Amino acid sequence: MPKQKSSSRKKSSKAPSSVLFHADATDPDMLYFSRFDAVDPYLAFSHRGRKIGLTSSLEYGRMVAESDFDEILLLHEVEAKAKKRFKLNGKKPSRSQLVRQIAAEYKIKEFRVSDRFPAGLAFELQDAGVKVVPIIDGPVFPEREIKTAEEVELLRKGNEASAAGFRVVAKTLAESKIKHGKLYHNGKVLTAERLRELIELATMSKGAIALHTITAAGEQACDCHNAGTGPIPANELIVVDIFPRRAADGYWGDMTRTFLKGKASDAQHKLVKTVRKAHKLSIDMIKPGVAGGTVHEAVEDFFTKEGYETVRDSDQPRGFFHALGHCIGLEVHEDPVMRRGSKWRFRKGMVITTEPGLYYRGLGGCRIEDVVHVTSDGCELISKAPYRWEIA
Amino acid sequence: MPKQKSSSRKKSSKAPSSVLFHADATDPDMLYFSRFDAVDPYLAFSHRGRKIGLTSSLEYGRMVAESDFDEILLLHEVEAKAKKRFKLNGKKPSRSQLVRQIAAEYKIKEFRVSDRFPAGLAFELQDAGVKVVPIIDGPVFPEREIKTAEEVELLRKGNEASAAGFRVVAKTLAESKIKHGKLYHNGKVLTAERLRELIELATMSKGAIALHTITAAGEQACDCHNAGTGPIPANELIVVDIFPRRAADGYWGDMTRTFLKGKASDAQHKLVKTVRKAHKLSIDMIKPGVAGGTVHEAVEDFFTKEGYETVRDSDQPRGFFHALGHCIGLEVHEDPVMRRGSKWRFRKGMVITTEPGLYYRGLGGCRIEDVVHVTSDGCELISKAPYRWEIA
Numbered sequence: 001m002p003k004q005k006s007s008s009r010k011k012s013s014k015a016p017s018s019v020l021f022h023a024d025a026t027d028p029d030m031l032y033f034s035r036f037d038a039v040d041p042y043l044a045f046s047h048r049g050r051k052i053g054l055t056s057s058l059e060y061g062r063m064v065a066e067s068d069f070d071e072i073l074l075l076h077e078v079e080a081k082a083k084k085r086f087k088l089n090g091k092k093p094s095r096s097q098l099v100r101q102i103a104a105e106y107k108i109k110e111f112r113v114s115d116r117f118p119a120g121l122a123f124e125l126q127d128a129g130v131k132v133v134p135i136i137d138g139p140v141f142p143e144r145e146i147k148t149a150e151e152v153e154l155l156r157k158g159n160e161a162s163a164a165g166f167r168v169v170a171k172t173l174a175e176s177k178i179k180h181g182k183l184y185h186n187g188k189v190l191t192a193e194r195l196r197e198l199i200e201l202a203t204m205s206k207g208a209i210a211l212h213t214i215t216a217a218g219e220q221a222c223d224c225h226n227a228g229t230g231p232i233p234a235n236e237l238i239v240v241d242i243f244p245r246r247a248a249d250g251y252w253g254d255m256t257r258t259f260l261k262g263k264a265s266d267a268q269h270k271l272v273k274t275v276r277k278a279h280k281l282s283i284d285m286i287k288p289g290v291a292g293g294t295v296h297e298a299v300e301d302f303f304t305k306e307g308y309e310t311v312r313d314s315d316q317p318r319g320f321f322h323a324l325g326h327c328i329g330l331e332v333h334e335d336p337v338m339r340r341g342s343k344w345r346f347r348k349g350m351v352i353t354t355e356p357g358l359y360y361r362g363l364g365g366c367r368i369e370d371v372v373h374v375t376s377d378g379c380e381l382i383s384k385a386p387y388r389w390e391i392a
Numbered sequence: 393m394p395k396q397k398s399s400s401r402k403k404s405s406k407a408p409s410s411v412l413f414h415a416d417a418t419d420p421d422m423l424y425f426s427r428f429d430a431v432d433p434y435l436a437f438s439h440r441g442r443k444i445g446l447t448s449s450l451e452y453g454r455m456v457a458e459s460d461f462d463e464i465l466l467l468h469e470v471e472a473k474a475k476k477r478f479k480l481n482g483k484k485p486s487r488s489q490l491v492r493q494i495a496a497e498y499k500i501k502e503f504r505v506s507d508r509f510p511a512g513l514a515f516e517l518q519d520a521g522v523k524v525v526p527i528i529d530g531p532v533f534p535e536r537e538i539k540t541a542e543e544v545e546l547l548r549k550g551n552e553a554s555a556a557g558f559r560v561v562a563k564t565l566a567e568s569k570i571k572h573g574k575l576y577h578n579g580k581v582l583t584a585e586r587l588r589e590l591i592e593l594a595t596m597s598k599g600a601i602a603l604h605t606i607t608a609a610g611e612q613a614c615d616c617h618n619a620g621t622g623p624i625p626a627n628e629l630i631v632v633d634i635f636p637r638r639a640a641d642g643y644w645g646d647m648t649r650t651f652l653k654g655k656a657s658d659a660q661h662k663l664v665k666t667v668r669k670a671h672k673l674s675i676d677m678i679k680p681g682v683a684g685g686t687v688h689e690a691v692e693d694f695f696t697k698e699g700y701e702t703v704r705d706s707d708q709p710r711g712f713f714h715a716l717g718h719c720i721g722l723e724v725h726e727d728p729v730m731r732r733g734s735k736w737r738f739r740k741g742m743v744i745t746t747e748p749g750l751y752y753r754g755l756g757g758c759r760i761e762d763v764v765h766v767t768s769d770g771c772e773l774i775s776k777a778p779y780r781w782e783i784a
Contacts, residue, residue, distance in 0.1 A: 026418055039604055039617075040725060057709045061615035076705035119514035120507030120526040134512040197597075200639075204592060209601050211639055212431050223453035225431075247603055313468035317449045333432060 019140060020045045020099065020111035020132075022121055028330035029114050029140040031250050036067035041118075043098060044069070047106050054078060054098070078102065096124040103130060114140040144329060145336075146349035151251065151329060152373050152382060155351050158246050158253030159371050159383035161208035165199035165242040166257050166385045169215075172198060173261045173391040178234040183261055192217065192228030199242055208244035208253065215240050221365030224322060224357065235262035237272070237364035239357075243332050252332045254353050255383045256369035264390050267363055272389055274306050275366045278356040282324060286354065286372055286379040292342035296324040299356050300340070308358050318360050325353040328371060350374040351382065411532060412437045412491065412503035412524075414513055420722035421506050421532040423642050428459035433510075435490060436461070439498050446470060446490070470494065488516040495522060506532040536721060537728075538741035543643065543721060544765050544774060547743050550638050550645030551763050551775035553600035557591035557634040558649050558777045561607075564590060565653045565783045570626040575653055584609065584620030591634055600636035600645065607632050613757030616714060616749065627654035629664070629756035631749075635724050644724045646745050647775045648761035656782050659755055664781055666698050667758045670748035674716060678746065678764055678771040684734035688716040691748050692732065700750050710752050717745040720763060742766040743774065 021044045023030040025037045034044055034053060043054040053069040056076070063072050075098075082093035082101040093101070099121075102108070110131035113122060117134070125132050139145070147155065176183040176190050183190040195215040203210040214221075216228035218236040232238060238261070243254040258272060278299045285295045300310060303320050310319030327334035328351055336344045338352065346352075352374070357367030368387065372379040413436045415422040417429045426436055426445060435446040445461040448468070455464050467490075474485035474493040485493070491513075494500070502523035505514060509526070517524050531537065539547065568575040568582050575582040584607040595602040606613075608620035610628040624630060630653070635646040650664060670691045677687045692702060695712050702711030719726035720743055728736045730744065738744075744766070749759030760779065764771040 037604070057705060057707055058714055059617050060707050062617045062619075065618075074705075074707060113511050115510045115512030117511035118507045119505050119509040119511045119524070120528045122511035122514065123526045124528060132511070134515045136512045136516060200596060201593065204596055205589075209603070211601070212429070225451050225454050226457075227454075313449065315449055315452050315466060322450060 018046055018108050018111055019135075020113050020117070022095065022118055023116065025250065027114075027116050028250070028334075029116065029144075031330055032141055032144055034067050034069060035249075036063060036069070037250070043095070043102075045102065045106075045108075045111065047108060052106075054102075073102075081105070094124070095121050096128050096130070099125055100128060100130060112140075139335065144334070145327065146347060147329060147351045147373070148349075152351060154246060154249055154251035155253070155328065155371065155373075156382045157206075158208060158244060158251045159255055160253070161203040161206035161210070161244040161246070162242040162253040162255035162383065163385040164202040164206050165210065165213070165244075166240065166255070168198045168202040169195060169240055169257075169259060170386070170388070170391065173238075173259055176261060178262055181234050182231045183234060189231050191231050192220075193230075195232065195240075196227070199240070203242065203244040203253075206244075207248055208246045210242055210244035213240075213242050214256075216365070218364050219361055221367075222316075222318070222359040222361050224359060224365065224367070232261070235264070236260065237264075237268055237366055239365050239367050241367065241369065245332070250330050252328050252330075253383065254328055254332055254369065254371060255385060256355055256357075256367045257385060257387070257389065258366040258368060259389050259391060261391050263392075271308075271358055271360075271363060272366050274303065274308060275356050275358055275368050276387060278302050279354065279368045279370070282354040282356060283370070283372060283379065283381065286346055286352070286374060287377060288346050288348050288374060291345050292336055292338040293340060295354075296338045296340055296342065299324055303356075303358060316361070320356060320358055322355075322357065325355055325369075327352045346374050346379075348374055348376050410438055410500050410503055411527075412505050412509070414487065414510055415508065417642065419506075419508055420642070420726075421508070421536075423722055424533055424536055426459050426461060427641075428455060428461070429642070435487070435494075437494065437498075437500070437503065439500060444498075446494075465494075473497070486516070487513050488520050488522070491517055492520060492522060531727065536726070537719065538739060539721060539743045539765070540741075544743060546638065546641055546643035547645070547720065547763065547765075548774045549598075550600060550636060550643045551647055552645070553595040553598035553602070553636040553638070554634040554645040554647040554775065555777040556594040556598045557602065557605070557636075558632065558647070560590045560594040561587060561632055561649075561651060562778070562780070562783065565630075565651055568653060570654055573626050574623045575626060581623050583623050584612075585622075587624065587632075588619070591632070595634065595636040595645075598636075599640055600638045602634055602636035605632075605634050606648075608757070610756050611753055613759075614708075614710070614751040614753050616751060616757065616759070624653070627656070628652065629656075629660055629758055631757050631759050633759065633761065637724070642722050644720050644722075645775065646720055646724055646761065646763060647777060648747055648749075648759045649777060649779070649781065650758040650760060651781050651783060653783050655784075663700075663750055663752075663755060664758050666695065666700060667748050667750055667760050668779060670694050671746065671760045671762070674746040674748060675762070675764060675771060675773065678738055678744070678766060679769060680738050680740050680766060683737050684728055684730040685732060687746075688730045688732055688734065691716055695748075695750065708753070712748060712750055714747075714749065717747055717761075719744045738766050738771075740766055740768050 024041045050070040052071045054073045176185045192215040217238040220226045221239040238259045241256040312321040323339040325338045355369030359365035371383040416433045442462040444463045446465045568577045587607040609630040613631040630651045633648040704713040716730040718729045747761030751757035763775040
């Protein structure tokens with residue numbers, strides 16, 4: 001799906017020395033660091049290249065078996081030492097006292113923390129005299145930008161879950177009958193909600209959870225984060241954006257196809273054809289050394305040349321008003337993003353979406369999105385699903 | 393599921409005046425505040441009792457239609473003003489400049505932020521001279537502890553999704569055949585993974601996503617956060633813990649049942665019977681005015697009296713070594729928690745799990761978990777599923 005506009009982030013110079021985390025597995029940096037699927041937030045830190053996690057006896061066995069930690073500290077043992085150090089008379093140490101105990105034990109002078117680190121704990125540590133340096137000049141792990149072969153494989157699988165969703169959409173539309181402009185499937189009105197349910201079950205059967213799936217037809221698709229509601233109309237473009245997260249490892253898929261049940265008008269045909277051409281154009285351009293902005297701008301220029309005008313920064317934007325693509329990995333939306341003026345350049349090993357789209361009230365919307373892996377001299381498509389869109 | 397041990401949190405005195413957020417819908421306070429299911433983090437704040445959100449044109453339409461905001465600011469408009477104020481010569485304002493623009497416009501002298509607020513932005517604001525006060529002495533919205541009738545209903549529905557999971561487990565075990573100590577379902581070995589898949593599809597069909605479901609048999613259940621792997625053995629206790637999150641609104645279910653396929657031993661019978669008695673005992677005790685710790689301690693004393701000894705704070709704890717229950721709402725694990733020594737008292741409108749459990753290597757584990765809603769003179773069960781556990 002298209003990324004929401006956000007403030008820019010500068011790139012970092014080098015990896016930090018001692019990073020401190022207090023997070024669960026929904027923090028992608030913590031998951032990258034630990035590879036541990038934790039339900040509740042816990043403390044972890046790096047020290048001289050080693051990864052160290054802190055857990056209660058409840059999670060200890062699972063952490064030993066499943067995580068990437070080199071050392072696992074038992075919470076009650078660190079607590080016991082902190083009680084002694086801070087003379088707590090049996091009272092439970094606070095989170096910051098636990099961190100100070102660790103800092104003393106491992107002789108750590110300062111901790112670097114990610115932007116996502118909890119501000120409450122950061123201030124607590126600051127007040128207690130612990131030096132906390134936020135990593136604001138770039139990503140916590142710059143190496144996350146370049147995917148390993150194993151990561152590419154997991155992203156391929158994430159996209160297979162999206163593809164399973166499109167298969168069920170195509171099948172459902174093919175099986176549907178048109179009556180008075182509405183679709184009927186198995187005798188019932190086919191709604192955006194029902195289509196979403198079918199998609200979610202399909203991605204789930206591939207081990208991935210799809211939240212926020214978009215099945216938006218006609219005007220609805222022009223508000224391009226509208227999930228879609230109510231009956232799917234015949235002869236209207238239906239934007240279907242499926243971005244599931246793999247339950248086993250947290251890697252994502254993110255693909256969009258546009259469908260239509262019935263008969264498309266000439267204007268709809270031209271719109272879809274133009275988006276598909278822009279899609280191919282972008283894939284042909286992506287290779288190491290090319291700037292992200294160059295590809296976005298080429299697509300926008302192509303649209304303008306074909307007569308599709310863009311108006312952004314309005315409460316009713318139209319044309320091609322979102323970014324062309326975003327990196328993807330342990331987050332569905334990772335930096336860097338391809339947008340106008342993006343100076344960063346493609347590097348081998350990046351995995352990024354390309355998702356040109358055009359949206360006009362009265363006509364409808366079309367978006368086609370795939371995920372590519374940047375190779376040494378171009379890019380390979382790691383998301384695969386047919387582009388057939390007009391279903392009789 | 394049992395909550396991981398965490399450092400204690402003190403209660404707050406009063407609700408904050410102007411709260412600032414930068415989060416997506418995975419932050420439960422942000423979701424409570426906005427009721428907006430956002431994929432990407434965005435800025436929002438309260439001002440004189442009004443809720444104000446900041447969004448790009450991409451999300452604007454959906455935010456107007458779906459959120460609880462009283463006022464929605466368009467990002468590009470705030471950016472334009474910030475560019476002028478900070479003389480940025482067309483450069484994009486940073487997040488902290490956007491916040492400073494808002495502070496100037498709304499005459500806000502200080503922002504209160506939750507523990508989860510991103511530390512990077514908090515430090516940035518601090519450096520820019522904006523006063524940021526972390527809310528560390530209690531919850532951001534103390535009123536979240538007391539559930540409205542509508543919230544209780546959504547939690548009831550969340551637990552209906554858990555119950556759908558147990559139905560499929562009971563059915564699958566009933567349909568399974570035992571051969572050489574293993575279960576076979578539809579001719580295939582029944583594994584913990586397969587059982588989990590069936591549960592996930594069942595909760596999904598009730599509109600709720602179950603991650604981290606536990607289907608742990610025999611020894612595996614003694615490591616009580618172990619999800620369970622491999623063939624489900626006959627004649628062994630199987631702990632099944634299902635805690636799905638409703639996709640539509642973010643409210644959770646959380647229930648546990650213990651099953652056994654085949655024939656239970658006397659020791660297994662006694663274990664399950666004892667846990668079930670403790671479960672009833674806890675429900676009978678929960679009512680306004682009673683301290684959380686009192687209920688936990690009564691259960692632990694009962695277990696000890698029945699001959700079930702507890703050893704915690706070990707890498708192989710045994711007995712009843714986790715908390716008796718935790719509140720639940722927009723988080724599966726909310727404060728307060730019932731554990732030894734908990735001084736807080738039940739109040740009408742709280743919704744909490746009670747989940748006594750006993751675990752012994754060699755014998756196996758048993759946990760029974762339900763969710764109750766505290767009423768004026770007791771509590772009502774809002775999770776419903778049969779307790780039948782031995783399936784021939």
